[in-house]
Amino acid sequence: MTLAKARRSQLLSTYGVGGLFPAESTSFMIAGLHEWDVDKAEHISEPRLARALGVTELKAPPAGGKRDVPVIRYPYTQVCPKCRRIGALSQLSKDKNVAKCKVDNVDLSPFRLIAACRSGHVSEFPVYWWLHKGQQDKIRGNEHEMRLNVLGRTSSLGDLTLSCTCGVEDRSLEGAIGSGSLVDFGKCSGLRPWLGLETNEECDQYPRAVQRGASNVWFPAVRSSISIPPYSEALAKFVDRNWEMVKEPDAVIPPVLAGLAAMSKGRFTVEQITREIERRRGEEDDDEEISETKLRADEYKALVEGRDEEGLDSDFVCLRRDVPDGFDFLISDVRKVTRLREVRALEGFTRLDGAPDPSGPGQKLCALAPTRLHWLPAIEVIGEGVFLAFRRSVLDEWASGDFAQKRARVLQQAADRAAADYGRPSAPVNIVKVAVHTLSHIIIDQLSLDAGYPAAALRERLFVDDKMAGLLVYTASSDSAGSLGGVASMAESERLGAALKEGLQRLSWCSSDPVCIESGGSGADGLNLAACHACVLAPETSCEMNNAFLDRALLFGTHDEGCEDAGLFSELVERAL
Known part of the structure; x- marks a missing residue:
């Protein structure tokens, strides 16, 4: 079989430790860091991030040779596409290391369902118990050779039926991935196969059946x-x-x-x-803890101060530019970032509940190794971008108004409900950050038109707390769209002013209005208000908040009485029209 291949960046964003990696007709799980050959991993220099993560070193995933990253076969439950037998690999194959049917001599396929819980544990789907549940009185004999039959009508789970030679009635997989479908089979076993067979934990969660290729099986932190x-x-x-x-x-x-x-x-x-x-x-x-807040504050300070082009060895070149005409009421500084280097490190992952927010409340992450190691996997990206800093006093005055406070209360209620559903602490909604976040998406959308970059090649970085407010839109791709200079060139005053005016005017209206602008809650868990795919939602790779906490009305107001001019840019858009 051809060796499975993945880019280094995918081992952090798509197929990292504990994630499932599809390869031809089979499926693997990336093993824990304790199994990696650390000597083949290249050192990545970024002491600030390493200290923030509590490690001494960051290393790029090994690449360039065969079997650089260890994997295990998962799920272990296999299906023969010819005779339709289903069971453990050791039952269907002569060699437990080779997924080939011992009867028909064809490659076995991994079963499409696995079980996972919110604590991150995974296990095999209980095929035997699903079929035999409530039919113990119909079992004849001790042989149980099960088959997975395809009715051929649709591609849904209801079209797949299980049968057994013991005589029980056939049962379909319809409802297998529904909420509570596995409650009758007991609590989670606490298995962590990526760390080894002897690393299971106590777990009080009930597992849930998911398709092994589903996006909620693995969320990187x-x-x-x-x-x-x-x-x-x-x-x-x-x-x-x-x-x-x-x-x-x-x-x-x-x-x-x-x-x-x-x-x-x-x-x-x-x-x-x-x-x-x-x-x-x-x-x-220095014993000072480097938190996410500290990291952002240091970066914000460096961006505002700027740095002229000195030498060819610097990975940070940040040039001062004038604020575009008509925007100096809100924007205090503009920087043309002609070169920057970003380092991304994987510190853990979650399952089922969505990707964790680094700036949000603490969330328990699944471990990457049985014991804490001195290093974590990381990648580096070289790019360029545009930085905007905002007048905090203006934003504070606007945020204290009735319109902004009303929108904040609606989002806070949605955030509290979501936190209660997932059993984690709720974080206060920062309405200034929601407004800056929404503007960031508008800029990404506009730059993808003016600078010629795909939106997925652009990325945002928000700098918002009680003292600062800013955003950086930069190239986030390590391929040819990474550092061509097109984004940084948009920081010039005339170009940036024209792009901001066009983007704000264009997205002040949405093709889904009035439904979009009047929305009382949209997106996952209702964490957006006036935001949809026709206006400000961005590609997943571009947004650092998972397309949540967006509200176009904060920038443009609503059609309700007294709210037409309540947006940050309502007056500017009205003048343009």
């Missing part, structure tokens, strides 16, 4: 940071790559320093390396 000075400089990255050699004070001796200078091939002197080691050691001795 990805944390990211942008490299900012001094971490974006070549000297800092060089010292970070060799930190294990010099992290102990006793190791910093002249021969070691001279060796490092020689390794840099003349780029850095002994004095420069010594200063960087001392700076880095001072950070290591």
Whole structure:
């Protein structure tokens, strides 16, 4: 069989540890980090993010050789497409390591259903118990050779029926993935096959049947940071790559320093390396916790301060540009980011309940290894973008108005309901962040037209708390659409002003209006108000909040009496019309 292949980025976003990887006619699960060959993993320099995640090192998933990332066959329940027998691989095949039917000598196919719980555990779908439930009195004999028959009418689960040689009546799989369908078979077994057979946990959840290819089987918890000075400089990255050699004070001796200078091939002197080691050691001795809030605050500060183009080795070039005419009432700063580097690291994953929000309430994540390791898998992306900073005082005054507060209360009620349904703490809704988030989606949509990039190649990064308000729209693709300069060029005053005016005017109306603008709750768990696929919803890869907490009415107002001019850009759009 041809070896399954995946890009490095997919091992964080689509098929990471604990996720299912389809390959030809079979299916695999990516094994835990403890099984990976760490020596083949390339070091990625980003000390701020590593400290925030509680590890000492970030490494790129190994690539370039055969069997770089270990996998296990999952699910273990297989079906023969010819004789239709269904059962464990060891029952259907002569060799438990080869998925080939011992009767018909054809490749076996993995069963399409598995069981999962909200705590992240997975197990095989209880095929035997599903078929034999309530029919114990009809069982004749001890042989149970089951078959999965296809009626051929539709592709639904109701068209698949199970039968057994023991004489029980056939039963279809209709209703198997419904809520509570597996309650009668007991609580979750706590299995974590990606970590090994002996790593099951106590679990009080009831499992739920899901299709193995469903999107809710695996949600990655990805944390990211942008490299900012001094971490974006070549000297800092060089010292970070060799930190294990010099992290102990006793190791910093002249021969070691001279060796490092020689390794840099003349780029850095002994004095420069010594200063960087001392700076880095001072950070290591600082016990301050680096939270997500701290990461964003540091990045916001670096973006506002800007950085001229100095040298070719910097991964952070941020140039000041003028605020477009007509927008200085709200926008305080514009930056043309001609080069930036983003590092994304996988810290865990969840199942069933949706992707976790890094800035939201804490959520228990599934472990990537049986014990805590010193490293996590990560990737780096080089790109460019446009940064906007907003006048916080103007936003605060607007947010305190009746219109914004009313919209905030509706979203808060939806957030509280969703939190109660999922059994996790509810976070307060920041209506300023909702407004900035919605504007970010409008900019992404407009830049995809003006700059010629697909919307999925653009990504947002929001900087909103009680003291700051800003957004960065940047290229997030590692392919040819990654850093062509088209997005950064839109930061020029005339181009940005024209793009903002056109985007705001165009999306002030939606083809689904008045249904969209009058919506009292839309999207997953009702966490959006005036937002739909015809206006401000963006590709999943572009939005860092999973297309939630969006409300176009905050920017343009509604048709209700007294609310026509309540949006942040209502007056500007009216003048344009």
